[in-house]
Each structure stands twice: as structure tokens, then as C-alpha cells.
Amino acid sequence: MDTRNEITTNKPTTLGFGVATGCVDGLPTERTTWHDNDPKLLTAAWFSAGVSSAVAVKKYINYIDRIYYTNIDDQHPDSMRFVKDCEQWFGQPVEIMQSELRNVENACTKRAGKGYINGPKGAKCTSKLKRKVRMDWEREHEEYHLRYVWGVDLYEKHRYDRLNISMPAMEHVAPLIDLGITKTTAHQILRASGIKRPAMYDLGYSNNNCVGCVKGGMGYWNKIRIDFPEVFKARAEMERRVGHSCINGVFLDELDPDRGRNSPMIMDDCGIFCELMAV
Numbered sequence: 001m002d003t004r005n006e007i008t009t010n011k012p013t014t015l016g017f018g019v020a021t022g023c024v025d026g027l028p029t030e031r032t033t034w035h036d037n038d039p040k041l042l043t044a045a046w047f048s049a050g051v052s053s054a055v056a057v058k059k060y061i062n063y064i065d066r067i068y069y070t071n072i073d074d075q076h077p078d079s080m081r082f083v084k085d086c087e088q089w090f091g092q093p094v095e096i097m098q099s100e101l102r103n104v105e106n107a108c109t110k111r112a113g114k115g116y117i118n119g120p121k122g123a124k125c126t127s128k129l130k131r132k133v134r135m136d137w138e139r140e141h142e143e144y145h146l147r148y149v150w151g152v153d154l155y156e157k158h159r160y161d162r163l164n165i166s167m168p169a170m171e172h173v174a175p176l177i178d179l180g181i182t183k184t185t186a187h188q189i190l191r192a193s194g195i196k197r198p199a200m201y202d203l204g205y206s207n208n209n210c211v212g213c214v215k216g217g218m219g220y221w222n223k224i225r226i227d228f229p230e231v232f233k234a235r236a237e238m239e240r241r242v243g244h245s246c247i248n249g250v251f252l253d254e255l256d257p258d259r260g261r262n263s264p265m266i267m268d269d270c271g272i273f274c275e276l277m278a279v
């Protein structure tokens with residue numbers, strides 16, 4: 001059976017949630033179905049200010065109670081313009097959250113941040129600047145049954161499955177998977193809305209992560225060196241202070257400017273999957 005046009009949830013019965021039945025354009029029509037059944041249900045979208053995330057929120061907007069964006073000072077300034085444009089598009093406010101550490105430099109150099117930046121155990125900054133903010137929020141909302149909306153796309157089903165296993169206390173919804181929407185289609189949907197995507201995409205980056213994202217590879221860093229030389233310099237200095245490199249053992253101040261030039265610049269969005277890995 002082709003279930004792509006049905007919004008599904010990972011465990012509708014565990015917490016006694018009802019499942020909506022009517023569908024318009026693949027989306028359930030009765031928001032109240034769930035709320036009537038479970039007054040403690042709180043549906044929160046963790047908006048990343050990326051294109052897939054924006055389209056996922058828009059598609060599911062009738063069922064979302066709160067939309068959160070976790071800001072980091074290292075985001076390209078155009079991110080906030082995008083958040084505000086999306087707020088209009090969603091017709092619902094986007095609440096801005098931010099760690100008191102504010103930026104990647106602080107997350108990697110202050111307190112327990114020392115000695116590690118990024119590696120197989122995930123990125124320190126994701127843990128400090130995003131995961132901790134979300135977990136603090138969860139502690140403040142312990143009385144609710146939480147449903148989270150994520151911007152994972154059709155080709156990220158394996159990640160969505162992992163999410164359900166890693167965070168079993170919440171219900172997780174992935175509108176793009178349910179509606180068969182790929183990253184490319186998400187960009188088309190956003191373009192059709194008239195909203196300009198965040199500037200980082202137009203500069204050739206595959207997502208709207210922080211400028212100078214510690215998860216980037218050699219090709220990424222050599223592009224940052226050209227596009228944002230001051231960020232490259234700051235991250236190179238930070239590596240030396242911390243005593244750890246962003247790229248697997250190669251310090252940025254030793255990186256050959258030609259390395260990675262011909263490799264595809266693949267880097268994961270800094271989203272929940274990055275958080276799940278983070279130390």
C-alpha cells in the first residue's frame with residue numbers, strides 16, 4: 001500500500017493519541033481530533049531555518065502548537081530575515097531560543113567545551129548550543145505529551161527511524177516523508193511561495209548551518225576561506241586554543257588550499273541527527 005500521502009505518527013497508541021482520518025492534499029483535516037483526545041498533547045516544530053524544515057512546518061502548520069528556532073550568533077545574518085519571512089508564511093509566530101553561550105567559540109572553549117570540537121562523537125557546539133536548549137525546554141514541559149515535527153525529507157527515512165528509537169518518549173512527525181517530498185521538491189515549494197531561501201544556499205552551501213560549521217570537510221573549509229576569510233581565521237585560531245581540529249586531524253592553518261576542491265561539499269544539516277550524536 002502506498003502510504004506516502006498519509007500523515008503517520010510513530011506510535012499513536014502508546015500515549016493514547018488518536019490518528020486523524022480525513023485528508024486534504026495528503027494532510028489530515030481535523031486538528032482537533034488529536035487535541036480532543038489528549039489535552040496534554042503539545043506539538044512543537046523545531047525549525048532549523050533551512051529549506052526542508054520550513055516546508056515541513058508549513059505542510060503541518062494546522063497541527064502545530066509552537067514553532068521554535070534555536071539561534072546561534074554564527075548563523076549568517078540572512079537567517080533571521082528568513083525566519084521572519086517564514087513566520088509570515090506560516091501565519092504563526094516563531095519563538096527564538098538561544099543558549100547563554102551564544103556562539104560556537106564559547107561552546108568550544110568555555111567550561112567543559114575544552115579539548116574537543118568535532119569528531120565521531122559529534123560536535124561540541126551542537127550539544128551546548130542546541131541540544132541543551134531543547135532539553136531545558138523539555139524539562140519545563142514535562143507535563144505534556146510531546147509531539148515533534150522535523151524537516152527530514154523522503155530520502156532520510158532511515159534517520160527518521162533512528163530518531164524514533166533514540167527519542168522514544170516523544171512522538172515524531174516527518175511531513176516531508178509522509179508526503180513524498182525530497183530536498184529538491186522542498187526548494188521548489190519554497191521558491192513557489194515567493195520566499196527567498198537563506199543566503200548560504202545561494203553562495204553554494206548545501207544547508208544553512210553556521211558560517212564556519214565545524215562539521216565541514218576540506219572542500220567546505222577551503223570555500224569558507226574564500227567566502228568568509230575572517231571566519232576561517234577565527235576558527236583556525238580556536239582550533240589551536242582548544243588543541244583539537246575540526247577536520248579529522250588536519251588543522252585549518254595547515255590545510256592545503258587545493259584540498260577538497262573537487263569533492264562534493266556534503267555536510268549534514270545541524271539538526272536533530274547532529275544533536276543525537278553530540279557528546
Ligand code: SF4
Binds near residue numbers: 212270
Ligand atoms: S551548525 Fe555546525 S558550527 Fe553550528 S552548532 Fe551546528 S555543528 Fe556547530
